[in-house]
């Protein structure tokens with residue numbers, strides 16, 4: 001059940017305490033509480049999603065950024081972006097970022113997973129072996145408009161009985177046939193791929209999203225859905241900010257960390273609980289290293305100047321933050337059949353909201369990007385000067401293109417086709433650190449966007465690629481002009497002034513092989529050198545996936561839960 005006040009919790013002893021009721025945390029809580037003998041508590045900083053209308057309406061997902069459901073972080077000034085700091089949203093709500101994200105469902109190429117298995121020395125992470133966890137997570141359902149989906153996905157690579165709904169878009173736009181035609185006209189550069197989630201992801205395909213029956217499927221609406229949240233052994237305490245994890249005792253010279261300190265009133269009073277079996281940190285790529293460092297688990301060279309006493313030296317904590325750089329370009333379109341009027345005009349949107357409220361259909365039932373694709377540069381291109389190919393393998397992309405039927409934040413007039421590009425094999429990485437001894441202070445976030453020559457050149461090449469795509473004859477008469485001004489001379493500055501991120505931070509508590517001299521967790525996700533503490537969220541990814549990161553996070557969480565259940569002999 002959900003609780004808002006600590007004093008209302010009917011019990012205070014728990015086998016497992018999960019810190020962060022986000023994407024991964026709710027999976028772990030659900031799976032562990034399948035065993036009625038086990039008591040599980042989730043501590044979540046954000047509140048309920050029940051009345052968060054914009055969280056449930058797929059088309060309105062973007063409105064959650066900067067809202068009360070966002071932690072509203074900001075990065076440090078980004079050197080390669082003309083020193084602009086950029087907004088860095090993270091979900092501050094039950095379901096975490098799965099309740100505020102843009103719902104794209106991509107698992108990444110098989111090569112991503114095989115590399116992770118190779119580097120961590122654990123074959124359990126390879127593509128073949130994660131299939132059962134994909135299926136535990138995924139419930140592929142028909143799109144909201146029940147259109148014929150033959151040829152739009154490959155049923156044999158999907159799960160139909162998991163917990164989290166995934167579907168194709170349930171609303172069509174008049175640009176779709178032109179986009180498909182442009183692929184044919186590209187002479188093989190932009191091919192069609194029936195299913196980018198098959199393990200081979202290169203090419204354009206129909207976007208799959210975590211939407212079921214026209215509504216967002218988050219880890220809260222799915223894994224904490226009515227059939228689970230009423231379990232007598234599952235407790236979720238909302239509006240609870242974890243400050244630190246705590247050593248409980250020492251066992252054969254190993255520190256045991258199963259205690260957790262938290263507050264519900266901005267630190268005025270604090271409470272402490274202990275898990276009898278394990279504490280699981282699922283506070284995400286920013287929250288998890290922040291909590292670790294404030295607990296004295298991190299790099300002593302960084303902790304000591306902040307007067308944080310080192311409990312356990314683990315220098316990799318909070319390092320290597322990596323994200324996907326993102327650039328949006330809008331093109332003026334000769335049509336009114338886009339999402340622009342709905343997103344900028346409440347009167348225009350009203351009948352569509354009625355339709356959605358009544359039947360969960362119509363344009364609000366779908367996200368903007370109906371088609372997206374994954375592409376590689378040619379290895380002989382100048383983008384690779386002086387660098388090895390950073391992709392996981394020869395079938396893994398360097399850049400992604402998302403086709404949006406309307407601008408993300410439309411200006412007062414005009415209709416647009418938005419071409420969004422992301423560098424999906426970036427080579428920049430950077431520290432994300434705490435810079436005060438106050439656990440309630442926002443951490444320093446520096447994803448170092450476009451911080452290497454490769455990343456910058458890759459973004460430039462991705463921009464040229466989208467220009468080639470949009471000049472296909474099929475767009476004649478449909479695209480009138482770019483809605484941005486750029487020349488060869490101003491392109492680099494255009495990129496610096498307009499690039500942001502796609503909000504996929506990873507690697508800040510990375511997994512590494514047992515015995516490695518770096519990394520934060522072993523391949524079973526236990527914190528190196530400690531007992532009682534595991535990390536289960538996107539922070540453990542040792543490479544940034546060539547994918548949007550929620551599906552990889554769900555997969556990690558499903559496998560983590562299975563590992564924990566096996567270790568403790570749970571049902």
Ligand SMILES: Cc1cc2nc3c(=O)[nH]c(=O)nc-3n(C[C@H](O)[C@H](O)[C@H](O)COP(=O)(O)OP(=O)(O)OC[C@H]3O[C@@H](n4cnc5c(N)ncnc54)[C@H](O)[C@@H]3O)c2cc1C
Pocket residue numbers: 019020021022023024025043044045046065089090091092093094095096097098100101102103104105106240241242243282283284285287288291502503504505536537538539547548549550551553
């Ligand atoms: C705006 C946005 C759009 C995105 N779009 C997509 C997309 O379209 N497709 C995709 O695949 N991925 C997308 N992502 C990324 C994806 O959502 C994340 O990678 C994924 O959800 C991360 O899961 P997580 O479990 O690691 O963290 P989260 O889901 O963020 O969960 C962390 C939880 O911990 C809580 N928490 C943090 N600190 C504390 C604390 N001190 N005490 C208590 N609780 C705490 C948070 O409130 C949160 O609920 C997007 C992300 C954002 C922010």
